Amino acid sequence: MLQKQTSVPFLSNQNRDSIRSLPLFDGMLDSEKDEFLGKARLKNHVRGSYLFTQGDNVKSFYIIQSGVVRLFRTTPGGDEITTDILIKGDTICERKVFRYNTLHPDYALCVEDATLLEFPATWLRESVRKNTVLSLNILSILSLRSLLKDIESEHQSTMSTAQIVACFLQWMCSIHGFDPRGFELPYNKSLIASRLGMKQETFSRTLPRLRENGIDIQGTHVSFQNFNEVDKYTCENCSFMDDCRARKMMRDTINPASLAANA
Amino acid sequence: MLQKQTSVPFLSNQNRDSIRSLPLFDGMLDSEKDEFLGKARLKNHVRGSYLFTQGDNVKSFYIIQSGVVRLFRTTPGGDEITTDILIKGDTICERKVFRYNTLHPDYALCVEDATLLEFPATWLRESVRKNTVLSLNILSILSLRSLLKDIESEHQSTMSTAQIVACFLQWMCSIHGFDPRGFELPYNKSLIASRLGMKQETFSRTLPRLRENGIDIQGTHVSFQNFNEVDKYTCENCSFMDDCRARKMMRDTINPASLAANA
DNA sequence: CGATCGTTTGATCCGCATCAAGATAGGTGG
């Protein structure tokens, strides 16, 4: 069967389309997107391998196609701090690329086998110089990220561990498109705990309290039992308020009619 | 006495020069800088007034000329979280300007009488579209800010309150150009405490421990007594390591010869 | 079927928050 040759031959049409729809490319022409994507190389990484380690030069920018990547730092004392856990569609290093002459402050470890699109950092910098839309998209992505970081550190000082976990589970649904009424955790609990800056024992101890507040967790299966109660337990104690994408998503799930009504 | 008319008439030459040298304008021509500055309005705010409050539209971008501005959020529970304290040369809202259709998540309160340059947000967005250098500068500023936030939240989970305070004092010197061998706190201790996410009582209790580790604080007067000890106490427990501007600055103060040697 | 990894549960400890009371300093008016 004859199929039109794409300009990004190493990607399946489906993968190409899902990448084209990333926020990074908002408002760009398909031809521009593909020109950009054409500069990438598709690489496979096995579980346990590193994309880069602390002290490496920042050489690339990545888009995750599949798999799970954990970013973490280490202190000289030996503590590991997980700064992020990334999956399909997430980008890596879009921030560092714009700080010149610096080294990677963190490690990027593939927690699961992963496939990534890899772009030369210099090339991203040049593209930004040439393409205004791309540069505004990155500005917007960076500012959102940085806002979310602020919210998270607010939570660290105003919320209990259980509330933090509840908030995270909501975000998980929002970002990864899981159905809050029932989904499986995409990676293990100790990883989540470290991502949230707590010990796995502490994480474990939050589970009974979550059950009391509308979230049931059995093994890796999570299901939101009572949306209002969860909202009251977490979101009503957060300054993010109505601006929170995860909160909106939860509301739309509980009351899909409001979506249709807007149409 | 005849003086050459500047293109930014409402600024004294001295003020204009100090603003021209902000990182925001790195690599731009003086004429470009002045064109940009020409769009600003100079405004005075008395102590206790707000630049904006939670829920306002994001209408402006600011550069502080003098005074102290405190940014903080409030949770529905009534907690106030100080997210930043800004003084001369600092910019406000350079992040929010690039998130469309959002409201201010926080309050900006003048803790001291303040003078600010105020730019329409739309105008900054347009300038970025036209001026590549400006857009790269903002990308670089945003990525640095976001990195510093990461470091701070790392500290929250790996350092004691005393270590956090010690680190903050180093940064204070670095950012504001204070001499670590002796300087005055530019605002009061309870503000610092809230900025660092701790209670003022806790802050107060760190002081004896700081003295043991090379930092003497009497009233508002701070003096670093033993640079090596401070470094060992804080920086050697931080993953930022050699990339830390504050740490570098401290080293150069203790050993200015190394600066000359590089020349 | 034991070995290993991830998770849960239990007991204890420590750091910071909280509540409460002094101490110090700057400012005002008599």
Place this chain on the structure above:
DNA sequence: CCACCTATCTTGATGCGGATCAAACGATCG
């Protein structure tokens, strides 16, 4: 110049949340 006031800071006593240390439990796998 001193008495008083208020804001800021320090010090003290107590309690709680999460970390730590330790052990048991459960699932997966050779």
